[in-house]
Amino acid sequence: AQTVTQxxxxxxxxxxxxxxxxxxxxxxxxxYYLFWYKQPPSRQMILVIRQEAYxxxxxTENRFSVNFQKAAKSFSLKISDSxxxxxxxxxxxxxxxxxxxxxxGTGTRLTVIP
Amino acid sequence: DGGITQxxxxxxxxxxxxxxxxxxxxxxxxxxxxxxxxxxxGLRLIYYSQIVxxxxxxxxxxxxxxxxxxxxxxxxxxxxxxxxPTAFYLCASSRGAVSYNxxxxGPGTRLTVL
Numbered sequence: 001a002q003t004v005t006q007x008x009x010x011x012x013x014x015x016x017x018x019x020x021x022x023x024x025x026x027x028x029x030x031x032y033y034l035f036w037y038k039q040p041p042s043r044q045m046i047l048v049i050r051q052e053a054y055x056x057x058x059x060t061e062n063r064f065s066v067n068f069q070k071a072a073k074s075f076s077l078k079i080s081d082s083x084x085x086x087x088x089x090x091x092x093x094x095x096x097x098x099x100x101x102x103x104x105g106t107g108t109r110l111t112v113i114p
Numbered sequence: 115d116g117g118i119t120q121x122x123x124x125x126x127x128x129x130x131x132x133x134x135x136x137x138x139x140x141x142x143x144x145x146x147x148x149x150x151x152x153x154x155x156g157l158r159l160i161y162y163s164q165i166v167x168x169x170x171x172x173x174x175x176x177x178x179x180x181x182x183x184x185x186x187x188x189x190x191x192x193x194x195x196x197x198x199p200t201a202f203y204l205c206a207s208s209r210g211a212v213s214y215n216x217x218x219x220g221p222g223t224r225l226t227v228l
Contacts, residue, residue, distance in 0.1 A: 004156070035216075045157075045204060045219035091156055101147065101172055102217060104156025 002027045004094050006105035013082045014113050020067075021077045021108045023092030031097045034068070034075045039107070040088040048090070051075065079110075087112045117141065118220035120205050125225045127192070127199065135190045135223045137205035144210050146188035147217065150174060151202040160203075163188055164210070192225060200227045 003026045013019035025034070036048040051059045051068050058066050063083075067076045079086055089109050093102040118139045127133045139146065145164050149157040159172030163182040177196025182188055188207075192199045203223045208215040 009154075037219075043202065043222050045206075047216055047218075050216065093156075101159040101162060102157070104158075106154060106156050 002029075002094050002096060002103045004092050004103050004105040006092055006108050008108045009106070010109045010111070012111040012113055013079075015082055015084060017082055018078060018080045019082055019110065021079075021090050021092075021110065023075045023077070023105055025073050025075065025092070025094045025103075027073070027094065027096065029096045033095045033097075034066075035093040035095070035102065036064070036066070036075075036077045037091045037093060037104075038086075038088045039091065040085075045091075049077065082112045084112050084114060086110060118205060118207055118218055120203075120220040120223050122223060123221070125223055127225060127227050129227060130194045132191055132193050133225065135192065135203055135205075135225070137188045137190065137220060138186055139188075139205075139207045139218075139220075140186060141207055141218065142185070143207035143218075144185070145208045145215070146182070147206040147208075148172075148178070148180065148188070148190045149204045149206065151204060151222075157204060160190065199225055201225060 005024045032053045034051045038046045038048050049061045049064050063080045065078045089107045091107045092105040095102050121136045147162040148160040151157050158174050160178050161180045163169040179191045205220040206217040208217045
């Protein structure tokens with residue numbers, strides 16, 4: 001079974017600074033998909049960024065980028081120029097090829113300090 | 115606007131009662147999912163449906179039941195057999211059950227057993 005580990009329960013960052021959230025996973029599959037979801041206080045889950053394992057290039061979405069290390073099974077999220085609206089729970093998720101569900105980590109609570 | 119709606123936002127249940135959580139989507143998505151979220155944990159899959167009149171158990175299906183009579187609707191019933199039903203429930207949908215398809219989430223229902 002796939003497992004996803006987020007070892008940082010809570011983090012904080014000063015507004016406009018950069019922060020990196022860690023995620024590791026365990027799988028025997030070669031092709032799969034990784035996601036970062038954001039859950040703000042409203043509790044609405046929002047997709048932040050997606051990475052396909054067969055693509056070597058790290059995904060980027062505006063201020064959000066990932067560092068995908070397939071051999072190390074690591075998938076960290078970097079948030080640049082942090083904004084107050086980035087305050088939320090961030091979940092790393094894994095989905096195998098042909099799988100029907102996402103496997104989630106336990107989340108990292110990020111607080112952006114003004 | 116296209117999206118996923120869940121109702122009610124808050125639900126209170128007495129022990130021994132069955133309750134049904136509503137999930138509706140107008141995204142024309144084939145696949146729908148129910149997840150449970152507990153404090154300090156990530157989301158866990160309860161049931162999923164890839165197509166109308168078909169659904170499959172997820173990791174924690176015991177004490178829950180679903181139906182998929184219409185493409186737009188995927189209600190979840192929490193039965194009295196569910197020993198610890200107090201949790202936050204999230205419904206999601208995707209174009210298909212293929213790995214790369216993004217899952218879109220509803221706003222959630224908070225269920226409390228009194």
